[in-house]
Amino acid sequence: MAEQFHNYIHGEWVPAFSGGRTFTSINPANKDDVIGAFAASDREDVKRAIQAAHAALPQWRALSAPMRGQYLWRAADILQSRAEEVARAMVRENGKTITEARGEVMRGVMLLRYYGTEGLHSVGEVIPSVKPGTLLFTTRQPLGVVSIITPWNFPIAIPLWKIAPALVFGNTVVFKPASLTPHCGVLLTQIFAEAGLPPGVLNLVTGSGSGMGEELVKNPFVRGVSFTGSNTVGREIAAWAANVNVKYQLEMGGKNCTITLPDADLDQAVELTVRGAFGYAGQKCTATSRAIVVGDIVEEFTERVVARTQSLKVGDPNEEDTFVPPVVSQAQRDSIMDNIQMGRMEGGKLLCGGQVLKGGLYDRGFYVQPTVFTNVRADMVLACEEIFGPVLAILPAKDVDEALQLANDCRYGLSASLFTRSVNAVLTYLDRIDVGVVKINGETAGVEPQAPFGGMKDSSSHSREQGRAALEFFTELKTVYVEKS
Numbered sequence: 001m002a003e004q005f006h007n008y009i010h011g012e013w014v015p016a017f018s019g020g021r022t023f024t025s026i027n028p029a030n031k032d033d034v035i036g037a038f039a040a041s042d043r044e045d046v047k048r049a050i051q052a053a054h055a056a057l058p059q060w061r062a063l064s065a066p067m068r069g070q071y072l073w074r075a076a077d078i079l080q081s082r083a084e085e086v087a088r089a090m091v092r093e094n095g096k097t098i099t100e101a102r103g104e105v106m107r108g109v110m111l112l113r114y115y116g117t118e119g120l121h122s123v124g125e126v127i128p129s130v131k132p133g134t135l136l137f138t139t140r141q142p143l144g145v146v147s148i149i150t151p152w153n154f155p156i157a158i159p160l161w162k163i164a165p166a167l168v169f170g171n172t173v174v175f176k177p178a179s180l181t182p183h184c185g186v187l188l189t190q191i192f193a194e195a196g197l198p199p200g201v202l203n204l205v206t207g208s209g210s211g212m213g214e215e216l217v218k219n220p221f222v223r224g225v226s227f228t229g230s231n232t233v234g235r236e237i238a239a240w241a242a243n244v245n246v247k248y249q250l251e252m253g254g255k256n257c258t259i260t261l262p263d264a265d266l267d268q269a270v271e272l273t274v275r276g277a278f279g280y281a282g283q284k285c286t287a288t289s290r291a292i293v294v295g296d297i298v299e300e301f302t303e304r305v306v307a308r309t310q311s312l313k314v315g316d317p318n319e320e321d322t323f324v325p326p327v328v329s330q331a332q333r334d335s336i337m338d339n340i341q342m343g344r345m346e347g348g349k350l351l352c353g354g355q356v357l358k359g360g361l362y363d364r365g366f367y368v369q370p371t372v373f374t375n376v377r378a379d380m381v382l383a384c385e386e387i388f389g390p391v392l393a394i395l396p397a398k399d400v401d402e403a404l405q406l407a408n409d410c411r412y413g414l415s416a417s418l419f420t421r422s423v424n425a426v427l428t429y430l431d432r433i434d435v436g437v438v439k440i441n442g443e444t445a446g447v448e449p450q451a452p453f454g455g456m457k458d459s460s461s462h463s464r465e466q467g468r469a470a471l472e473f474f475t476e477l478k479t480v481y482v483e484k485s
C-alpha cells in the first residue's frame with residue numbers, strides 16, 4: 001500500500017476531514033511508481049486551516065521581524081542538511097533532472113536565508129512634515145492570513161519565494177501545493193515544522209485546487225492570495241479576489257523569445273537558445289519557445305540549433321548527463337502533442353522531434369522528443385500559445401524593428417533575451433521590449449531570488465515577487481503623523 005501523507009493544520013498532521021479520502025502522486029519517469037497517498041481535502045479542510053492560521057496570527061505578528069527571520073534561518077539549515085533527499089524526491093515527483101533539482105533546492109536555501117535577513121531591513125521612510133515638530137513617516141503591517149497556491153514545475157522554489165516573505169513580514173499561511181507534487185509540499189512543511197514554527201503559522205492542505213480554490217480566496221479571514229500557474233485559473237482567482245476585495249498576486253504564463261542579431265556570438269546564441277528551450281523539457285514559465293533570427297544568419301542558426309537539439313540526451317532524470325527529462329504527466333504530454341499537431345496543420349515545418357518517444361525506459365514515462373519548427377508565422381499556435389513542453393519555433397525577421405514587433409506581438413510578456421554586441425541595438429531593445437525579465441546575451445530562463453520577478457501583459461497581475469518586491473505584496477502601508485500634545 002502507498003505511504004500515507006496528511007494535511008498539516010495547527011501544528012498537527014491530520015487526514016482529510018471528510019472520511020480521510022486520498023489521491024495518489026506518481027513518478028513521471030515511471031508511472032508504476034506510486035509516491036504516496038495524500039489527503040484529498042475539500043472546503044472544510046481549508047476552513048480549518050484558515051481558522052488555525054487566523055488563531056496563530058496575533059502571536060506571530062507580535063514577534064519582531066528579526067525573530068521571525070530566525071525560523072527561516074533554521075529552516076534553511078535543515079533544508080541544506082536534507083538537500084540531496086529533497087532533490088531526489090523532486091526528481092521522483094515532477095521528473096526534473098537531478099542537476100536542476102539540486103540547483104532548485106540550493107536556491108530554496110538561499111531564499112530562506114535572504115528572507116531570514118530581510119527582517120533586519122528598513123520598512124518605511126521618514127517624510128518631512130510641513131508642520132514644525134511633527135514626525136511623519138511610513139511603516140508597514142502584515143496583511144494577515146494569506147493563501148499560497150503553487151504549481152508543480154518548481155515545487156520547492158516557488159512555494160519558498162512566497163512562504164518565506166509572507167512569514168518574515170508577519171503573515172500566517174495556508175499553503176496549497178499542486179496535486180502533481182504534493183510530496184514536495186509535505187517535505188517543505190516538515191522542514192518548517194522541524195524548524196519549530198509555532199502551530200498554525202504555516203498550514204498545508206493538499207488536494208484539488210478546483211474544489212478548494214474559492215474557499216482559499218473568499219474565506220472572510222483571508223487577506224491575501226499569491227498564485228503561480230495557468231492563465232485560466234489565475235483569472236478565476238482574480239475575479240473572486242476582486243469580488244471580496246482581497247489583495248492578490250498572479251504569476252502566469254510566458255511565450256518567451258530570444259532575438260539573435262547578425263553580429264551575435266552565434267555559438268553563445270545557439271547554445272543558450274537550445275538550453276532555454278529544452279531544459280526541464282521546456283516546462284518553465286521563462287523557457288524559450290520562440291527564436292527570432294535577424295538577417296541572413298537564419299539558415300546557419302537553424303542548422304546549428306537542430307544539430308545541438310539532436311545531441312541532447314533525453315532520458316532518466318536521475319542520470320547526471322540527462323538534459324531533457326520526461327514531461328510531468330500524461331495530460332501534459334497529450335496537450336504538447338496536440339499543439340505539435342496543430343503546428344503542423346497550420347503549416348509549420350518540422351525540422352526535428354515531434355514524436356512521443358517509445359521503447360525501453362521511454363514506455364514507462366512521459367517522454368516527448370525535443371522539437372524544432374521553422375516557417376512559423378506570428379499568428380500560428382506555435383508562436384502564440386504557451387505549450388509548456390520541449391517545442392521551439394524559429395521565426396525569421398528582416399531587421400531589429402521587425403524582430404521587436406514579432407517579440408511583442410504576443411499576449412504574454414514574461415522574459416526575453418537579445419544576442420548582440422551592438423550597444424545601439426541593446427538600447428533600442430531595452431526601450432521597446434514588453435517583458436518583465438529582460439536579458440542580454442543570456443538564457444530566457446533563470447532568475448536570482450534577490451531581484452524582483454514578474455511579467456507584463458497576460459503574464460502577471462502586474463505585481464512582482466522575490467527580492468524587496470515581496471514587501472510590497474505581503475504588507476500594507478501605514479502613513480503615521482505624530483504631533484506634540
Ligand code: NDP
Pocket residue numbers: 149150151152153176177178179180207208209210211212213214228229230231233234236237251252253254284285386387388
Ligand atoms: P493550474 O493553473 O491548473 O494549477 C496551478 C495551481 O492552481 C495548482 O496548485 C492547482 O491545483 C491550483 N488550481 C487549479 N484550479 C484552481 C482553482 N479553480 N482555484 C484555485 N486553485 C486552483 O496549472 P496546471 O498545473 O494545470 O498547468 C496547466 C498549464 O498552466 C501548463 O500547461 C502551463 O501552460 C501553465 N503553467 C504555468 C506555470 C508557470 O510557472 N507560470 C506553472 C504551471 C503551469 P491542482 O494541481 O490541484 O489542480
